Each structure stands twice: as structure tokens, then as C-alpha cells.
Amino acid sequence: MTRTGKKRQRRMIPRLRLAALLLAAILGVLLFSQTAFARTYVITDGDRVVTYTTFATDPAQVLGQAGMELGAYDTYTTEAVEGGSAITIRRAQEITIKYHGEVMQTTSSGETVGELLSRLNLVVSGEDVVSHGMDDSTCDDMVLLVDRMVTVQETYTVTMPHQVSYCNDASLPEGTQEVLVEGVDGELLCTAEVSYLNGEEVGRQVLSQNVIRAAVTEIVGQGTGETSEAESDMPVIEDGYIRLPTGEVLTYTDTATIRATAYTHTDAGCDFITATGTTVHRGTVAVDPRYIPYGTRMFIVSNDGEYVYGISVAEDCGGDIKGDRMDLYFPTYDECIQFGRRVCTIYFLG
16 A cells, blocks of 8 residues: 555544434434424223323323223213323223113213213103112113103993803793893992003002992793793704794704814903994903904804704804814803803804
């Protein structure tokens, strides 16, 4: 190496050292700047507390960087604390509200029950019963009930079923019966306090009862007189014809065998009016109208020969009357018990 080259090399060494010092100074300034402008956040999410340092200033961005994502209805609050900032996450709470019988789902972030109902425009009046205090804080999976209890005074009528009395009647053939006095149901005028919960009755206290129509006992004569063969009440049934004891002749077009039971107007769910709007009487038959159409005229006898129910009309129906079933109406409960369940033959009258 020449003398000139050695001189140039000695000059470059100080320059390199100066560049290195400048670079170190710049890096130091940058590091100081980063440390000076970074912010530390204390993030509280329920029982979980996380400390996170970042240059971000938007709380939502900070939460995303810290891996603490917000749900669709989650909220947060921020406040300055010594050495940084605090972010408190409020997770949305799932709330079920049953308001006057209507069920709805909503969310809350820890507000009070009163604030929640007000926000949803759900009015609570003096007639309402709330399952929680209005100042109670909401919580996840809360079921909040707002029931309306109303008590009113009502006046209405109640039917008093008439009684049935039997007496011996020598003018009637033995084994026969005849209604001598028609029974009439009575009627009560009642006043009661009735309680309704969300529009449905939950209690009734009767305050008074007054008879506005007295019941009339039905008198039934039971025959004790003699019966001659000529007075037999058994019909004579031939091919296509039925000859009654009175001499009247009926014609029929078809027959059917059916299982029969008995009912009366005092049975549960029954009264004096049939499904077709007629008044029940001996000869009223409850049928399955898909099997036997309403209005069908029939002559019915039991297959054991003990009952001649006689001329009948399909006028009524019942919940248990399906297919080849029918219910024969009798004026009294005792007659229903005597009839019981029997297999009968139906003659469809022409």
C-alpha cells in the first residue's frame, strides 16, 4: 500500500465511528419516543383483569389488540387512572321478560329493572305485580315477571237442576213409566268477586246467591196396573215394516248394529239443548254425524229384547261418540243406569 493510501484509511476510521455514534443516537431517540408515547390500559372483563400497553388510543381497537372481542350487544366504559387508562367491559345479559302473559327476550348491561322496563316502554301500573324490585340490577339469565292481577265484581246466573220423584200409578201398565209433571230447572242470581291474572280467571269468591226461579220437581208415574197380551208394547218387525202396539205401521230402508249407552241432561257437559239446537227429549240420540247424519230418523231396539227405545232422531253428538257408537237420551239418571251399555239394532225409517 502506498503512503497516500494509508493516509486515506486513517481518515475513514473516525468517519465510521461518527456514523455509528449518530445511528446509536437516532435509535435511542426512537426508543425513547416509543416508550414516551405508549399507553398502558387496565382492562376489566368480569373476573378477568388484563394489563396491555399499546400506541392505540381507540378503546375498541385496544380491546381487539388485547384479544378481548366485544359481542353485538356488549358495551364498555373508560376512565383515566394513575399511569394509564382503565377499560371496563359490560357483557350483555340475556333477559327473559313475561309481561302480562306475553314472553319476550332482550339484553341488558347491568341496568336496574326499572331502567330496563322504561327503556322497553313497558308500563308498570298499580295493578301489576313485579317479580323483582325496580331498583334491583339485572343479571344474566334473569326471568322478570310482570303480572297484572285484577279483581272485579260480577253478577251472573246459575242453573239449579230440578229433582225427579217417582210414584206408583195403577192406571199405567206394570213396567211402564210416564212423566206426570214436567220438571223445570231453577235459576240462581249470583254475585262474586272474580280475580284475573293476565286476563285469565284464577279465583272466584261468591258473595251472594238469590233464587230468581224455583226449580219444579219432575213427577214420574210408575205403572202398577195389569198388562194384557193385547196391550203388549213390543212391536212386530217384519221385512221392511214395523207394526207398533198402537197399530201404526212404519217402513224402514236399512238396518245396522251399534253399541249404545245412555245419557241425561244432568251429566257433565250436557244440558237441555242439543248440538243441532233442539231440546232434548226421549228419542234424542247422540251420534257421530260422519257415521249417521243429523236428522236421521230411526227405530231402535236392544238386541237382548229388554228395551224398545222406539222412534228416534239423530240430533246430538258427544266427545266419546265415534263411529258405531250412540248415546240414547233418558230423562233421569236412574233410567240411564238401568239401560247401561247394550248392543242395539237400528232400523232406518223411510
